[in-house]
Each structure stands twice: as C-alpha cells, then as structure tokens.
Amino acid sequence: MIGSLLFYGLYPLTRLLNRISESLKKCPSMVFFNGKVWDGGVPSRRFTTTQTALLDQWLSTGTVPPETKEPGREMGEALKENDTLGKETSKEAEMRKTIEEPESETAKKESGCVALGQKAEEAEMRFGKNSEEREVLKEDWIKGEVPQKQDLVQPLPQSEWTRENNPFEDSEDAAPKRTSDDSEVQKPTVNDGTIEDGSEDRMSVIVQQLEKNTSLGKSVTKAQVQHTVWENRAKGGEAAGLWLANTGEDPAEIWDPGLDLVYLLHEAQTQPKGWHFPIGPGLEEVVFCPSTSIPGMSYNPQSLERGEFEVVWRLWENLSENPTPQEACLELQGLFDFTVMSYNILAQDLLEANQELYTHCPLEVLSWDYRFPNLIREFKKWEPDILCLQEVQEDHFKDQLHPALSDMGYTCVYKRRTRNKRDGCVICYRSDRFSQMSESLVEFYRPDCEVLDRDNVGIVLLLQPIVTQGSEVTFKSPPLCVATTHLLFNPKRGDIKLAQLAVLLAEIDCVVNNCKVNGEPCNVVLCGDFNALPNMPLYQLITTRQLYYHGLPAWMISGQEDLSYKAHHWKVFAPLLPSTVGINDNCQYTSGIGPTCKETVSTQRPKTGRLQYDRDFLLQLQFCEAACVRPCHLVYIPGVTDNTIDPSEQHPFVRRFRRMISHNMNLQSVYIHVIPETNRSKVTTLHSEGGAVVDYIFYTPQQSRCSGDGGGLKLLGRLALLSEEDLWSMTGLPNDIFPSDHLSLLAKFQMYLNPV
Amino acid sequence: MNNKFDALKDDDSGDHDQDQGSQKDCEKEKTENDEDKDQNTAKRKIAVPGAEEHPLQYNYSFWYSRRTPGRPASTQSYESNIKQIGSFASVEQFWRFYSHMIRPGDLTGHSDFHLFKEGIKPMWEDDANKLGGKWIIRLRKGLASRCWENLILAMLGEQFMVGEEICGAVVSVRFQEDIISIWNKTASDQATTARIRDTLRRVLNLPPNTIMEYKTHTDSIKAWEDFHGLVNPAGAR
Numbered sequence: 001m002i003g004s005l006l007f008y009g010l011y012p013l014t015r016l017l018n019r020i021s022e023s024l025k026k027c028p029s030m031v032f033f034n035g036k037v038w039d040g041g042v043p044s045r046r047f048t049t050t051q052t053a054l055l056d057q058w059l060s061t062g063t064v065p066p067e068t069k070e071p072g073r074e075m076g077e078a079l080k081e082n083d084t085l086g087k088e089t090s091k092e093a094e095m096r097k098t099i100e101e102p103e104s105e106t107a108k109k110e111s112g113c114v115a116l117g118q119k120a121e122e123a124e125m126r127f128g129k130n131s132e133e134r135e136v137l138k139e140d141w142i143k144g145e146v147p148q149k150q151d152l153v154q155p156l157p158q159s160e161w162t163r164e165n166n167p168f169e170d171s172e173d174a175a176p177k178r179t180s181d182d183s184e185v186q187k188p189t190v191n192d193g194t195i196e197d198g199s200e201d202r203m204s205v206i207v208q209q210l211e212k213n214t215s216l217g218k219s220v221t222k223a224q225v226q227h228t229v230w231e232n233r234a235k236g237g238e239a240a241g242l243w244l245a246n247t248g249e250d251p252a253e254i255w256d257p258g259l260d261l262v263y264l265l266h267e268a269q270t271q272p273k274g275w276h277f278p279i280g281p282g283l284e285e286v287v288f289c290p291s292t293s294i295p296g297m298s299y300n301p302q303s304l305e306r307g308e309f310e311v312v313w314r315l316w317e318n319l320s321e322n323p324t325p326q327e328a329c330l331e332l333q334g335l336f337d338f339t340v341m342s343y344n345i346l347a348q349d350l351l352e353a354n355q356e357l358y359t360h361c362p363l364e365v366l367s368w369d370y371r372f373p374n375l376i377r378e379f380k381k382w383e384p385d386i387l388c389l390q391e392v393q394e395d396h397f398k399d400q401l402h403p404a405l406s407d408m409g410y411t412c413v414y415k416r417r418t419r420n421k422r423d424g425c426v427i428c429y430r431s432d433r434f435s436q437m438s439e440s441l442v443e444f445y446r447p448d449c450e451v452l453d454r455d456n457v458g459i460v461l462l463l464q465p466i467v468t469q470g471s472e473v474t475f476k477s478p479p480l481c482v483a484t485t486h487l488l489f490n491p492k493r494g495d496i497k498l499a500q501l502a503v504l505l506a507e508i509d510c511v512v513n514n515c516k517v518n519g520e521p522c523n524v525v526l527c528g529d530f531n532a533l534p535n536m537p538l539y540q541l542i543t544t545r546q547l548y549y550h551g552l553p554a555w556m557i558s559g560q561e562d563l564s565y566k567a568h569h570w571k572v573f574a575p576l577l578p579s580t581v582g583i584n585d586n587c588q589y590t591s592g593i594g595p596t597c598k599e600t601v602s603t604q605r606p607k608t609g610r611l612q613y614d615r616d617f618l619l620q621l622q623f624c625e626a627a628c629v630r631p632c633h634l635v636y637i638p639g640v641t642d643n644t645i646d647p648s649e650q651h652p653f654v655r656r657f658r659r660m661i662s663h664n665m666n667l668q669s670v671y672i673h674v675i676p677e678t679n680r681s682k683v684t685t686l687h688s689e690g691g692a693v694v695d696y697i698f699y700t701p702q703q704s705r706c707s708g709d710g711g712g713l714k715l716l717g718r719l720a721l722l723s724e725e726d727l728w729s730m731t732g733l734p735n736d737i738f739p740s741d742h743l744s745l746l747a748k749f750q751m752y753l754n755p756v
Numbered sequence: 757m758n759n760k761f762d763a764l765k766d767d768d769s770g771d772h773d774q775d776q777g778s779q780k781d782c783e784k785e786k787t788e789n790d791e792d793k794d795q796n797t798a799k800r801k802i803a804v805p806g807a808e809e810h811p812l813q814y815n816y817s818f819w820y821s822r823r824t825p826g827r828p829a830s831t832q833s834y835e836s837n838i839k840q841i842g843s844f845a846s847v848e849q850f851w852r853f854y855s856h857m858i859r860p861g862d863l864t865g866h867s868d869f870h871l872f873k874e875g876i877k878p879m880w881e882d883d884a885n886k887l888g889g890k891w892i893i894r895l896r897k898g899l900a901s902r903c904w905e906n907l908i909l910a911m912l913g914e915q916f917m918v919g920e921e922i923c924g925a926v927v928s929v930r931f932q933e934d935i936i937s938i939w940n941k942t943a944s945d946q947a948t949t950a951r952i953r954d955t956l957r958r959v960l961n962l963p964p965n966t967i968m969e970y971k972t973h974t975d976s977i978k979a980w981e982d983f984h985g986l987v988n989p990a991g992a993r
Contacts, residue, residue: 513917516917516951517917517919519947519951610813610914611810611811611812611813611914612813612913612914612915613810613847613912613913613914614913614915615906615909615910615913615915615959617913618847618850618909618912618913619909621810621847621848621851622851622855623851623855624848624851626806626809626848626849626851626852627848627849627850627851627852627855628852628855629852630852630856631842631844631849631852631853631856633842634841634842634852634853634856635820635839635840635841635842637820637839637841639858639863639864640820640822640841640857640858640863640867641820641841641856641857641858642856642858643855643856643857643858643859644856645855645856664958
C-alpha cells in the first residue's frame with residue numbers, strides 16, 4: 001500500500017529522470033564558434049527547412065566539443081509562445097550582472113530552485129569570461145518533442161520560456177536564467193518589483209494599443225494584451241538580433257532539470273497577466289505592466305517593497321472607443337456618463353459568526369475599526385456616482401457609513417434584512433448627479449410561502465440623471481432604474497434564490513413599466529451579491545431572460561458547490577411560486593401593480609392605474625367557472641360561434657411556457673466570466689474555502705447607436721477583477737488593502753440624452 | 757355606461773349612413789332589430805364586470821365578418837356583412853365569448869374576427885379610426901390561432917402601454933395566408949406606432965425577420981377605392 005503510494009507520488013520524478021538519462025545518452029549538446037546568432041524570431045518549436053539548412057551550415061563552419069551537457073527536455077505547450085525577447089541594451093546586460101547576486105540569493109529561498117540559481121550564476125560567470133570567444137552554447141532541448149531532429153543543433157530562446165511560460169517561477173529565478181539566453185536578447189530586468197528603465201515606454205504603448213483594440217462588448221482578454229506584447233517583442237527581437245550580429249557576442253546557455261520537474265508537475269497554464277503598478281506613492285499615475293516582464297510577482301509578494309510605494313492591484317479596463325463618423329448623429333444628443341459600484345462589504349456580525357472562513361487573515365485586518373477606513377478610502381478613490389452595498393450592518397450604517405457617505409455627497413437608501421437580521425443593502429447616489437423619483441424596498445420574506453421564507457432583501461430605485469448645461473437645460477435624460485440585492489447564500493437552496501430573484505425582477509419590471517407607460521425608456525442596472533456562479537441557471541435567467549427550471553436540482557441553480565454526488569437532491573418543480581405570491585412565471589406582478597411598487601417621490605408622472613394583466617394571468621382564468629357558461633347573448637353563427645369548451649384539452653399554446661421562468665428585461669453582465677477551470681480565473685469573493693464569482697453588475701446594453709428611443713447603456717470601462725492567485729499572494733481576503741471578503745465591482749456607463 | 761351606448765349610437769348614425777342621412781336612429785335600430793334580435797340585445801345590454809370578476813381597462817366587442825361570394829364589395833356591403841357578436845367587460849366574460857368561438861385557424865372562407873373597444877366600429881371611417889392606421893403581419897397558414905390569441909390577450913391586458921391609442925385588432929382569414937392587424941388612433945404618432953410594433957414582436961414572439969407593415973387607413977381607403985374604381989359617393993366620406 002505504502003509502496004504503491006510512493007510509486008505514484010514519485011512517478012513524475014522517475015519519468016523525468018528516465019527522460020533525462022535517455023536524452024543524455026542520445027544527444028550531446030554542442031558549442032561552436034563564430035556561429036551566427038539564432039534570431040529567435042520563430043515562435044514555433046519546429047524548424048522550417050531553411051532554418052535546418054542554416055543550422056547545417058553552422059555545423060559545417062565549425063563546431064567544438066560540447067562544453068556543457070544539456071538534458072533534453074520536454075517543452076510541451078510552453079513553446080507555443082516561443083518568441084524572441086523584447087529588448088536589450090548593453091546597459092541592461094550590465095545591470096543584469098550587477099543584480100545577479102542578490103537575485104540568486106533570493107532564489108535560494110525557494111528550496112527547489114537553489115541549485116538552479118547557483119548554476120545560473122555559474123553560467124553567468126562563464127558568460128562573462130567567454131563572451132570574447134564568441135561561444136554559443138547549443139542544446140538539443142527539443143529532442144523529446146521532435147526526435148527526428150535529434151541530430152540538429154539548435155539554439156534555444158530558453159530564458160523566455162522560463163519566464164513567460166512557467167508561472168511557478170520567481171522573478172528572481174528568471175533573471176539569472178536569462179543569462180543563458182543564446183539569442184542574447186535581454187528583457188528589462190526586474191528586481192523586487194521595480195521596473196527598469198525603458199519598460200515604462202513600452203508599457204504605455206501597450207496600454208494605448210489595448211485601449212485602441214478594445215471596444216464595447218469585446219472582452220479585454222489577456223490574450224489580446226499578450227498579443228500586443230508579442231508583437232512588440234518580435235520587433236524588439238529583430239532589432240536586438242541585428243545588434244547581436246554586429247557585436248557577435250553570444251552568451252552561454254544552460255539548463256537545469258529542476259525546471260522540468262516544476263514544469264511537469266504543473267498543468268498547462270493560462271497566459272500571463274498584466275499588472276498595474278503606480279509610478280510613485282500616489283494612486284493616480286499607474287503603469288500597465290505585463291507580467292511577462294515581471295513574472296511571478298504574485299508568487300513572491302513578500303519581496304514587494306511596500307514601504308516605498310503602494311501597489312494598486314486592480315486595473316481599470318477602458319472599453320470606450322473613439323466615435324466614428326457614423327456616430328456623428330450622437331453629437332446632436334447629449335451624453336451622460338456615470339459610474340456604478342457594487343460591493344459586498346462583509347458585515348462584522350457575519351464575519352464574527354463565520355470566523356472559520358477567515359482563519360488565514362491576520363486578526364487586525366478583521367476588525368471593523370481597521371476595515372472601515374479602508375472602505376471609505378476605496379469609495380473615495382473611485383468616487384462612484386452610484387454605490388450599491390451589501391452586508392451593511394445597521395448600526396455601522398447609522399453611526400459611521402451614513403454620516404461618512406453623506407459628507408461625500410451621497411444620498412443613501414437603506415434596507416435591513418427582515419426579522420432579526422442585522423445587516424442589509426444600501427443604494428447611495430450622488431445627490432448632484434441624480435434625483436430620486438421612486439424607491440422600493442423589497443422584502444423577499446413571505447410567511448405563507450415555503451420558497452420565500454428567508455430574510456433577504458433588495459432595493460429598487462428610480463433615478464433621474466441631473467443634466468445641466470450651464471444654466472439652461474437642453475437635454476432630457478431617460479430615467480435609470482438601479483436595483484441591488486443580496487440573495488440567499490445557502491448553496492443547496494437554489495429554489496429560494498430563484499424565487500427571491502423573481503420577486504426582485506417583478507419589482508424592477510413594475511418600475512420600468514411605469515416609465516414606459518409615460519413613454520420613457522428606462523435603463524436598468526441590477527447589481528449585487530447573487531450567490532450564484534456565472535453561466536449557471538440563475539445567471540442564465542438574468543442574461544438570457546428565461547430558464548427551464550422544472551426538475552433541476554436545487555444546488556445547480558447557483559452552482560456554488562457541486563452536490564451531484566449526493567444520492568438525493570432537492571429538486572425544483574413548477575410552479576416555482578404559488579399564485580398567492582402574485583408573481584407570474586414572467587417575473588411580473590399578476591395584478592399589474594405590485595404590493596411595494598409605489599412611487600414615493602412622484603415628480604412628473606401621474607399614476608396611470610391601468611388594469612394590466614399579462615398573458616399568463618389571463619390564461620389562468622380561461623377555464624374558470626364563469627367562462628364555461630355560454631353567454632346568453634352570444635350571437636349564434638354556425639361554424640363561427642358554435643365552439644364547445646373542453647377544459648381537458650387545456651391550452652395547446654401554453655404548455656411549453658409553464659415550466660419556465662422568464663422576464664422582459666435585456667440584461668448583460670459588465671464582466672466577462674470565463675468558466676472557472678483554474679485558480680487563475682478572476683473572482684469577486686475569496687475566503688478560506690475558496691474563491692468564486694458571485695457578484696455582478698448587470699445593465700441594459702445599447703441596442704443601436706442612433707436609435708430614436710435612446711435606450712440602453714454603453715459600457716465605457718470597468719475595474720478588472722483579480723484571480724485567486726493574485727489574492728492569495730496578498731494573504732487572501734480581507735487584507736490590509738481590501739477590507740472585505742469580496743472585491744468591489746465598478747463600471748462606467750454612458751447614456752444618451754434626448755434634446756428637450 | 758350610458759354615455760358609451762350613446763356614443764355608439766352616434767357612431768352608427770355617423771359615417772356610412774350619412775348618404776341615407778334622413779334615417780333616424782330609432783329607424784336604424786329597428787332595421788337592425790329586424791336583422792338580428794340577438795345583436796340588438798347585445799348592444800343594449802351594456803357589459804359590466806361581475807362581482808369577483810377581473811375588470812378590464814376597457815369594454816370590448818367581438819365582431820365577425822364574412823365576404824358573401826358574388827355580391828359586389830362596397831363599403832356598405834362591408835358594413836352589412838359585419839356582425840357584432842357580443843361585448844364584455846371582464847377577463848371572465850372575455851373567456852366566455854372566446855371559448856365559444858371557433859379559432860380563426862379553423863374558420864372557413866374569406867372571413868374576419870374583429871375585437872374592438874366598445875364604441876369603436878371596426879371600420880376605417882369610424883371617428884376613432886379615421887386618422888389612424890394599423891400594423892399588419894401576414895402569417896402563413898397554421899399560425900393564425902396562436903398569434904391572434906396572443907395579440908388579443910396583450911391588448912386586453914393593456915400590454916401595449918400606449919395610453920388610449922389602441923382601437924382594436926383584426927384577424928383576416930384568406931386563402932393563401934392569414935393576416936393579423938392592430939389598429940390605433942393616430943397614424944402620425946410615430947412613437948406610439950413604434951412601441952406597438954415592438955410590443956407586437958414581443959407578445960407574438962415573432963422572428964426578427966418578420967415583415968411588419970404599417971398602413972394608414974387613409975391609404976387603405978384610397979387603395980380600396982382605386983381597386984374598385986369607385987368614385988366616392990357624396991357624403992360617404
């Protein structure tokens with residue numbers, strides 16, 4: 001038993017050793033003099049015929065016996081992004097030497113990498129000595145992948161691989177390894193988080209390109225960022241290669257098998273990320289820094305010199321684009337930009353009641369007195385026009401948050417959870433930017449309804465943007481419906497979450513409809529903590545407007561936990577809500593006007609009080625007793641009015657809608673959520689049991705640019721989320737920077753105004 | 757309620773009967789009475805929602821028309837061919853009528869169902885309609901029943917949200933296709949017609965490429981006259 005465990009535990013190691021010994025037998029590496037320099041520009045691990053011919057040529061011009069034997073290695077997918085390195089200056093090469101020693105020292109901290117650091121150091125020394133001999137160290141590193149090319153001597157742009165594709169490495173490791181780069185192309189060296197000269201320019205270029213390349217509705221994927229980086233680097237590589245050809249200086253190449261182990265044990269990883277660093281102590285001036293030049297920052301956070309500057313970990317993604325000539329019509333219309341933040345600030349009560357979730361945190365960051373100023377600092381940093389908070393403890397709100405937010409110019413609407421719960425939701429809006437037209441405080445609790453027996457709440461506000469141009473009002477803005485909620489957490493009770501969402505959607509629908517009756521399109525922003533993962537049924541209902549829920553396991557609705565292993569699950573069956581709740585399957589009040597849908601501040605809209613009924617409600621009455629009696633005054637026309645009722649036939653057109661829930665609002669998530677395969681995917685919340693995306697900002701997207709009804713919001717930008725790894729590197733959440741176990745979500749929107 | 761009845765009588769004596777201008781209201785009623793006692797009864801008995809019933813925002817009337825083969829089509833024959841089937845004021849009363857009527861898809865021949873607000877006749881010339889128009893959707897055979905039901909449920913349930921603008925809805929059964937249309941009061945009100953169109957798309961679940969056509973009643977009248985080569989009789993308009 002123990003033996004087999006040992007076997008499997010060591011299996012990767014034995015495989016590796018086998019491979020190394022094989023390659024050592026088969027494939028001696030070579031060093032030759034006066035060789036041309038590998039240009040490193042081909043991002044493929046396979047060689048074209050011209051390249052192999054070139055190599056043959058090199059071989060014929062003169063080879064020397066191998067100075068260093070190199071094990072063959074399996075490069076795997078890492079080589080896909082093989083490329084030239086970006087920049088090189090002789091100055092940097094010097095710098096590299098100067099920083100080499102401290103770097104290798106820090107590298108020793110990582111036990112697995114001590115040997116590597118030393119070897120790299122040796123290589124560096126050798127490089128220094130041998131550079132005049134114009135030595136190129138060759139290695140058949142590709143052997144494992146391309147056995148038929150064993151005989152070829154091949155240069156390796158190795159350092160690039162080590163830094164860009166192996167996220168387990170530290171920057172400290174990467175720097176010495178760079179010395180072994182036979183392409184001589186050196187990247188800006190990074191020492192403990194500082195950015196070297198020259199990198200800033202490149203970064204700003206990247207940021208500019210990023211801004212150019214991204215637009216509304218497109219995801220700002222890392223791939224795009226990456227792509228830009230590659231392009232830049234390819235150019236740099238060419239230039240560097242030229243320089244190298246002139247100097248003919250070739251550094252040595254060295255490999256350490258330890259890298260292989262790291263790599264083999266590591267599943268193919270996602271692409272590197274960009275980071276956001278401030279230039280100085282201020283928070284405003286920041287520089288975008290792709291992690292290709294600062295690799296592994298998140299793995300070695302202790303090396304950050306926090307004393308010198310503060311790290312801004314979050315990147316603002318600008319999604320706006322320059323208006324094109326076709327959009328000239330917009331200039332006739334006014335524009336109104338605003339930002340919305342959604343933030344679960346972690347109620348102190350709940351923190352203290354669930355301390356097991358925060359065992360990873362230093363005690364001091366858990367105290368409210370520590371967290372509160374950080375919260376306020378974050379609000380002040382971003383100054384959202386609309387601020388939607390969840391888990392706001394009532395006493396903290398009254399005593400601290402409300403006064404502070406009022407001072408900042410916010411008007412706040414608070415709703416505590418029902419019964420004995422002490423926290424709730426708040427929507428705050430800047431009084432100089434919005435005026436409030438209506439307010440609905442939504443309680444999901446219904447004592448007579450089994451799926452609505454919890455205390456969660458929501459708030460729905462109708463806000464009127466304040467548009468002034470000088471003293472005269474030339475534009476009229478459509479109203480904005482802002483809603484926030486914090487749905488039930490319990491991962492097993494997706495049915496309750498769904499029911500709560502239906503109640504909230506009904507309220508929003510009611511508010512929006514009141515606007516429509518008055519001929520005003522109403523945009524919706526729905527945000528909060530939905531306690532449900534992206535693309536799971538609850539999320540789908542919001543974004544796709546409908547969900548077939550009948551028979552779904554209740555845990556699956558939110559997908560927070562995979563409970564499929566359980567023999568028996570709680571399932572959701574139609575109807576989700578009993579008719580007594582007064583909300584139909586289309587998430588609308590059956591009576592047309594909801595119990596809480598009241599307009600407290602009705603400025604210009606008279607209540608229509610129309611008798612509205614939706615289709616489903618009308619159909620419920622189709623076979624009611626009264627409807628089954630033939631009207632005595634119905635004109636009898638054979639073939640026209642001689643139908644007979646057969647209630648058993650039911651309704652042929654209704655059936656397929658019965659087990660579905662739907663709504664009428666067009667909603668889209670501000671953030672693009674990928675399926676969480678790895679811990680590199682972005683999260684909105686993290687505690688000791690893991691991270692997930694459960695918070696969202698949904699909004700009514702713009703339909704067409706110049707549509708007359710002016711509906712829809714244009715997403716101008718958002719504050720990027722962070723990955724689990726990023727967050728663990730700063731000791732998880734909450735920490736000394738982020739005061740909650742959730743991240744704040746922030747989006748900037750634009751709406752079109754109509755001339756008065 | 758009496759006001760509505762009076763309004764209906766006024767309408768009756770209005771448009772089409774002006775060429776027979778001398779005809780008194782009572783005489784006309786008598787004529788109709790002769791034609792169809794039940795219909796008269798229906799008109800006299802103003803619909804009111806029963807206790808515990810769900811009242812509608814407006815009272816509505818069902819009408820049925822069928823083109824008699826062979827007879828020349830004219831405005832007048834149209835009017836005489838159209839029959840008011842009954843009026844209702846609540847959801848329950850609506851279902852009583854609707855349930856006892858054949859579905860449009862099962863109708864034979866060249867016939868139409870009309871559902872109009874009480875007091876508005878399903879005719880271009882009605883005061884409520886004369887400045888109006890209609891959205892037209894042509895349906896292949898087999899869809900009319902479902903679309904018609906969805907259309908009138910949306911209308912009765914005040915889903916169009918265009919205030920008083922909606923006049924009524926029509927389903928026309930033809931040989932190759934069926935046509936549904938919804939009429940509104942003000943053809944020139946583009947915001948209203950756009951909203952009606954959008955609501956139609958939603959409630960009928962129409963595919964995005966569905967062709968929807970808006971036609972003003974003035975155009976309809978002109979086209980009709982051109983088609984029939986009619987010179988408008990004095991007073992008919």
